[in-house]
Amino acid sequence: MQNSDFSSHLLKWYQYHKRPMPWRDEPDPYKIWISEIMLQQTRVDQATPYFRNFISLFPTVFELANADQQQVLKAWEGLGYYSRARNLHAAAKMVVQEYDGKLPESYTEIIKLKGIGPYTAAAVTSIAFNKPNAVVDGNVIRVLTRYFGIEDDTRSTKTRNKVQEFANKLIDYDRPGDFNQALMELGSEVCTPSNPDCENCPIQTGCVASKMAKTDIIPYKSPAKKKPHHTIGVGIIESKEGKLLIALRPENAMLGGLWEFPGGKQKENEPIQETVERELKEELGVEVKAYKELMSLKHTYSHFSITMHAWFCTLLSGTPKPRESQEVRWVTREELEQYPFPKANKMLTEKLIKEP
Structure with a gap:
């Protein structure tokens, strides 16, 4: 199959099979940018309601740039990978201050923005500005390694670079945005990790893995290192007035x-x-007595997992001070809803709000 045939078959398939998404066929580069940041490490179905809410709160880059970081993080709460939200907020300020509120159209300029790497730069410039920059994500890697019969380890930079070279050669210069989205859509909907629907694949006739019956072993990905597990203990200190103590995590920390x-x-x-x-003594400089467990829960992050045990504590002596955090604050149970928390802590706040 020639490169032009690959593109034409793929784009024709995409025309009839693309899924409706609130950012798809959207002319506003700002909204395309927001969607691409949200779709990093996040499924489409999970990102969709967050996208709609985020755009309603910050309809343009100016509202986002002028927002307080806590507002942005609250809108992102539950979506995970919160550095995306902090970087997005910082990048919005840069777009307003240095580019008059217009997202840069060139790859070399847009990649200077915080939180934008090679994939996002290629995606946004191709979709929003029709630039022929090929994207490579997990879906694209799966499609192209199968299509070209690449059996090398996809964890290696060499293999990813090889896939990037093929994507660069294949991209449709007239419709680069559609081409990139079509390739990712094909990987998501047809060329799936297991049991790919080869019979309904528009590029099957040229696919090496399909011809050789190797779709079960391509792509090859070497085993990941085992994630460490940590047991965490957190304290819930309640004042005589019924307020709870919360702490603001350092800006540069996870x-x-x-x-x-x-x-x-x-x-x-x-x-x-x-x-x-x-x-609590180390972090706040106080003596407490942990007297009752509220709950325990498990949570998995990208590189490790935790079991968190939350205990009610009595303050015995000392005044809490933010030794390892930016700030500490006493809040009512009802006010907990106003603050952005990580998912594990959010489960605690929800239980505390419901507790009598």
């Missing part, structure tokens, strides 16, 4: 700019109550 109940990792052979008491 989950920076989000609020949490203070705590930390359990040491080896340390009872969890002692973990909570020690961590």
Whole structure:
């Protein structure tokens, strides 16, 4: 199959099979940019309601740039990978200040914005500005390694570069945005990780993996390293007035700019109550007594997993000070809803709000 045939077959398929999405066929580069940032590490169905809400709150780059970071993080709450939201907010300020509120059209300029890497730069410039920049994501890697019969480890930079070279050669210069979206759509809907629907694939006639019956072993991805697991103890201190203490995570730390109940990792052979008491002394400079467990929960992050134990604590002595956080604040249970929390802590806040 020639490159032109690959493109024409793919685009014809896309015309009839593309899924409706609120950002698809959208002429506003700002909205395309927002959608691409949200779709990093996030499924379409999960991102869709967040996109609609985010655009209603920040309809243009000017509203986003002028918003308080806490507002942006609250709108992002539950979507995960919060550095995306912080970077998006910072990039919006840069677009307003340095580009008069217009998203840069060139790859070399747009990639200078915080949070925009090679994939996002290619996606936004091709879809919003019709620039022939080929995208390579997990879906594209799967389609092209199968199509060209590439059996090398897709974790390696060499393999990804090889896929990028093929994508660059195949991209349709007249409809680069549609081509990129079609290739990703094909990987998502037809050329799936397991049991691909080869019979309904528009490029099957040229696919090496399909001809050789190797779709079950291509693409090859070497086993991932085992994720470490941590046991975490957090403390819920309640004042005599019924307010709870929350802490603002450091800006440059993981989950920076989000609020949490203070705590930390359990040491080896340390009872969890002692973990909570020690961590609160280290983080806040106070003596507490952990007296009752509210709940425990499991949560998985990209590189590790946790089991979190949340304990009610009595403040014995000292005034809480933000030794390891940006700020500490006393809030009512009802006010917890106003603050952006990581997902694990959010489950705690929801339970606390419901508790009598």
